[in-house]
Amino acid sequence: MAATGAALVTVGLSPVPRRKFSFAAGTFKATPISARPSAMSTEKAPLSLEENVEPEKKSGPETILKLLDDSEIERLSVKDFLERSKDLIRSDGGPPRWFSPLECGSRLKDSPLLLYLPDSIVYLSIYVLLSYAGLDGIGLGLLLHHQRLGKSVTSTAAHPPQSIWLRTCLEWLALQIDLWIFDIWCLHIPVMDRTPFRDLVQLVEKTIKSENSHSPNRPIYLVGESLGGCLALAVAALNPDIDLMLILANPATSFSKSQLQHLIPLLEVMPEQFHDSLPYILSLVTGDPLRMAMASVHKGLPLPQKVGELSQSLVALLPCLSVVADILPRESLVWKLQMLRSASSYTNSRLHAVKAQTLILASGKDQLLPSQEEAERLCLVLSKSQIRNFKDAGHTLLLEYGVDLVTVIKAASFYRRAKHLDYVSDYMPPTASEFKEGFESYRWIDMATSPVMLSTLENGKIVRGLSGIPCEGPVVLVGYHMLLGWELSPIVSQFLVERNILVRGIAHPSMFWKLSEGMLPDISTYDTYRIMGAVPVSATNFYKLLSTKSHVLLYPGGAREALHRKGEEYKLFWPEQSEFVRMAARFGAKIIPFGVVGEDDVSEVFFDYDDLMKIPYFKGKIEELNKEFVQLRTDVNGEVANQDFHLPGVIPKFPGRFYFLFGKPIETEGRKQELRDRKKAHELYLHVKSEVERNIAYLKEKREKDPYRNLLPRLFYKATQGFTSEIPTFEL
Template sequence: MAATRACQFLVGSSVMSTSGNSGRDRGVSLSQRMAMSTEQISSAAATTTTSFVEKGMSSEKKKQRRKEENELISNVYWNLDEMTEENRKKLKDYFEECKDLIRSDGGPPRWFSPLECASHTADSPLLLFLPGIDGTGLGLIRHHHKLGKIFDMWCLHIPVKDRTSFADLVKLVERTVRSECERSPDRPIYLVGESLGGCIALDVAARNPDIDLVLMLANPATSFNRSQLQSLIPLLELMPDQLLLNLPYMLNLVSGDPLRMALENVVKRLLPLQTVGVLSSQDLLGMPQVLADMLPRETLLWKLQLLKSASASANSHLHAVKVQAMILCSGKDQLLPSQEEAQRLRSMLPKSAIRLFEESGHFLFLEDDVDLVTTIKCSRFYRRGKYLDYVSDYIPPTPYEFMKICESNRWVIAATSPVMLSTLEDGKVVRGLAGIPSEGPVLYVGYHMLLGFELAPMVIQFLMERNILVRGIAHPMMFFRLREGNMLDLAAFDTFRLMGAVPVSGPNFYKLLSSKSHVLLYPGGMREALHRKGEEYKLFWPERSEFVRMASRFGAKIVPFGVVGEDDVGELVFDYNDQMRIPSLRSFIKELTEESVQLRTDANGEVSNQDVHLPGVLPKLPGRFYYYFGKPIETEGRKQELRDREKSQELYLHVKSEVERCMAYLKEKREKDPYRNLLPRLLYRATHGFTAEVPTFEL
């Protein structure tokens, strides 16, 4: 796959009740909703999630339930229980359940596991959610359902009247981490910390360098000493209770507008701006009281002092944090300078990465357009063992995620009106993908268009028409960097990872074929995708066969394919050769190339030229894309035969010639397509409907 911005084709819960709008579970007591923690966590924790659900079940029913859960997670793509935007928890559910939780509050800090997080598998990693200033532990309520499928999830609840010090909170979490590490030493533990919780997570990581922790820090309060919140402490200490009713009023004082205590300020200062439109007037009226109950004056003063000590402690221990960390920062955080702080933390934490949410406020996880699970999947931050396995740890996109991908590429597909042809077993060429094998392993080997233009329509069509997820072998620059510099941010390639791409390597190739996957391979690699002027439709394959013997080892079917149409959508006007003539650009290309892993360093000829650059392309009025998948080539039963170097090379050259034949066929046939140009296609759809399939040449 091409490693440039232009080839980025894919953009991409409740503790108490199953529905925040109903009251059918309101009678459940607090003790039923929460698992024991603090000193008794080690024995009780193992069954916190399933204990409520399986209570009273027979052993056979329990086995059946666990079997169903395993089937659910293994087939998560077509899971009918997938959350949609319509039934996803809303902000008002958070306030409603906070109200219910506060009413039954009391006792020391403790863990609880949301009831709707009971569908994870036995090998799911543990996720500990460490709350922010609210302390309820419900901050991930909008994500419980999806998180519960892939994590064993516990949430820390800090009661309103609790006055546990920061050091003791760290010790509480540390005891849990050590206990769970002893119980499952090969399973990573995720610490998701929001604001105050981010400081707790950092301190725990610093104190336990030998434990496999993964940190996810959402607007961590390590920047408290540079925030406007500091000025609240002396105000709270000096002014009487009747003037300082709750947090919204205090934030008004800080902002220099103490007279605006209306609901508008409550929403704008505390809540995500985009959620206002979905809340009724009754919902708005109840929020100030819930906030006041959650953070009364004494509690607010205590929490601010807690933030101060938390920030100081975490900052003093940053040098000792060596674990993997993701920093989630909001671009419009009005409480903390989170964006600047993320950059500072990134420079100090050696294994960290940043995810920026430009339009979000401080309470990131309550935002409508923030999906923590999708973020984890896109960034390949999910693993079940000590090391990330790109094949076995992969979780396919959910229907909602795939829908968003399709939406982001809707106009590309509409503009290019892809024509896809495949070959049946009897050699007949048909329109569509009927000739594609259903069962894997299948290896698709073909031509890589300039900048990977062909990827979006192809991968989307495979999933829509045949329910086949094609997993690409991609350049390592889409997954990691040798050093920071001028390369595109890794977030630019999020959707490649979401759709199952893996870094090119022998072990990854082996695992994909052994798991009977449908694998997409471009032998021409970056050199082919970043070709020069006049090189369109030219293959840049290595002289030696690279995939034949591996495919034969697993009896994989090899499907050669050709793609044409790049010359109908753009014209290459400023290529690699042009750029290398300019000293400044030559130096820039060298710097970019040094930031990424070099491939085929032992190869000869043009295929070894893997310099990273961005060609200049002049867009044209969009033409049409044509795909032709040749007849599958069987390798089943040829393992011994293809061990012979000559036989292997012979098949390799045959596959290459088939790819060239497919492209020659398409270049000839597209000349007879009356709908090759954009205007005829627009006229056809104007009369037959936007979603109508546009005809093409006769087969």
């Protein structure tokens, strides 16, 4: 964009039978089902956990979109976690085993397998505060995420919301989109089980080897919390040739720096009569029950209703302290802490052998482990790793408010179904809440600049709004890149709000990866762009987007335009040769040239690239910075090739207004043979460029007649006509 129930597999130490659990009113029911083919079983697995019918995969233009109203999904809560834990925490004498949650529903045959590896420490705070979960690794740690991780969710029609901003999330559209994400297996370790860490490693290792032999072309995801993080890393180190994707939540590889290790000698000498006070002692170093209770409270509720739901959640969570001693005898607690210490040591000695892609989730308020510090250390050791920080979260990250694992995976471009990530076929459109949350931080641009969107009908008439944009793709939007890409948010949001069109931006690769760690912004800075569909610039990705009939946003001027020099406002820096015309013609795409103005009413460049390069200090910093920057267009000449990343000095102005004009669509349908001729293609390329320049000139002239070009008249209009009212502009 910018250039810039459950099915339980009783495996013991081998991956064999599974069982399906259902939970009703606290009761535990089990029904045997078949497992996948493995070394221990020759039975064929059903295609679906609930039906033996493979759902038909829908196809169609990706751009006609109805966002999933995920507010209507019945979210499970920590209270549900407690209820479902009651049966699982009772010792049944069985070995560790796998189960598949009923909430995850059916799956497509190409859904990757996700193995959840729980911890004997990550739920210490829940054991202390909630009584049921704690140090037993019962395997329900992903409960709040089951429905989104594994269930087939189909968007449905709904009444349009009152907010214009969210109207797009629920409106009627032609295409429904099914989200099929993971086939989930969770590891259950009974409370009184004493399986050593190395045997748990063998259990998981046998499972992934069996599943890999069954589906060698699909990745296997290992989601590990604390001890489970050690387990995931150990298995990855022993199996570097298997395609594994690791998601580590507060991994316990830093146990040697944790205050938990000091509990071992304390517990060993603690008199038996003081064991009942253990929950209160441990509660001083554990998680935040308020954040866990908030996880089940829906964000969109009115304040009184939120308070009511939060009170009910806390009432359900807090009266459980007194039973911890009965659930977890002191000897078991000591043994599990000792196992955690050995697991940390075992894993750290093998980190050098880990080759798997790794996503590390780190809490900023982890009272048990130095998780953010450890995440930084692991990121330096693991060559294919990235970090996502949650500064307000505690140790029980995946049970706390504001953490959605599916959103995190999507934002990090960490979901794929095959050997290599496909930014087009592996992409999952944003949900309504993801769209709202992602653009909430950019609302100030809309509020400050009140963008005017104009488009051109087929008869050449210019109208306000985007009615001139074709609904069905493929469509290529080609235009001018304003300073620092300030026009991006209004384009993407307005297309989605007004026309239900998801614009897929061709973005600079540095938004997806860096050549090395250093001065460039962290990759997580661009998470919103990835959620909204940005793809790295490449001919392959452009081809795939057009083949799926997408609306593609393309800036031929790239970083050179977005980081222009003083006095270069509205000047195009396009390559001399066509880069997109023949590809568009191959798919019969419509090309829409657009212009945008307003950057000179918002800011002014006073210290540009040329000025910076004259100062040795800044010159050295820019050269150092661009060693991390993925260079593009190294094979072309001219100004467009000069795309050194830098941050110009900018003077802000009293906000003016942004104006967009999308020109008349240029048809390429039926011109495939004609535009194979380089001369003809170049003529069309120059025509598109001239149309962009004409649109810019039109807007610069017409904005002079806009009585609401300045901020104060717009604020007065809003105050008198209502905050949601549309502000008028110049006559068309």
